[in-house]
Amino acid sequence: MSEEQGAPEGGEQPQQGEQQEQPEQTFTQADVDKIVKERVGRERAKYADYDDLKTKAGEKQTVEERLAAMEKRATDAEVGRLRSDIAAEHGISKEDRDLFLTGADEDTLTAQAKRLAARESERKKQGNYVPNIGKNPKPSENDERAAVRGLFGSHD
Incomplete structure (x- = not known):
């Protein structure tokens, strides 16, 4: 049936003996707080040992x-x-x-x-080889050396 023929929105037909409207249930803030607290408590209880297991898994x-x-x-x-x-x-x-x-x-x-x-x-x-060990090489003769020797009378 289409909407023109009187079918309810959503395409669902009410069944015989079923109530068309359910009474709306109201909660106080205290009721909501209590329900939420119970639900959170149940969830936390499920995973209470999570931190311990995580620590143990990291150590192994x-x-x-x-x-x-x-x-x-x-x-x-x-x-x-x-x-x-x-x-x-x-x-x-x-x-x-x-x-x-x-x-x-x-x-x-x-x-x-x-x-x-x-x-x-x-x-x-x-062995340990050091070239010219024990030899004192004679310095080359130059004019300055000769002049110094002449002044100081050094004879090599």
């Missing part, structure tokens, strides 16, 4: 993070052991080992250790 590491940390520690320990073994094998001091052996795998560490040991061996063969 995920399984993946813990696994990654453990793998890193294991790798670091293995590289440290390798570094110590290779340094001992090539006669490298602890200080030089920590400073110069920086590789992360056996081949790299071995190459570094061999190179460092070779340099140390070369240094020991040559």
Whole structure:
């Protein structure tokens, strides 16, 4: 039916036995305050432990993070052991080992250790070399020097 034929707005037909108008219910401000307070209390009770759970979740590491940390520690320990073994094998001091052996795998560490040991061996063969040590070079003779020697009677 259309509006012209007398149908109510919204297209709904009232059912038999149903009241057409419901009486309007009124609330005082105290009633509204009480209803709101009860509702807020129920909602807060639902999420009362939210802050505790959030704090606990922030403190816990995920399984993946813990696994990654453990793998890193294991790798670091293995590289440290390798570094110590290779340094001992090539006669490298602890200080030089920590400073110069920086590789992360056996081949790299071995190459570094061999190179460092070779340099140390070369240094020991040559010793500390200072050119012209113990020699006093004779200064070149010039006119000013000759004049000063003549005045002061210095003879070299």
